Amino acid sequence: DILSGHGVLDDPHTVLVDGTPKTAEKIVIATGLRSHRLDISGSELAHDSSDFMNLSAMPKRLTVIGSGYIAMEFATMANAAGSEVTVITHGNRALRKFNQDFVEKIIDDLQKRGVK
16 A cells, blocks of 8 residues: 555554554555756766656666665666666665665675676
């Protein structure tokens, strides 16, 4: 289910959405952030996350700029769909805000699957 409204985590399996409790084994919170457009020459040729989600077919090769949560999620989906995927990071680590022990496992798995 996709719910809209003011949400408050009540316990590990309950979110109050506008005061109405919704329970689930697992809860995903999507904050609705907007894509960041690069201020570089040629950026008009790049696609954002909305464009990615609306592709009618996955391209043979795809480069993902960034290594945050959404970027890595799209890299995983494109790879699973058969694209040759390259991820370009700004810093020296992917998913910098996440537990790096888990991130290393994710990166190792993606590399084994052919993501560069």
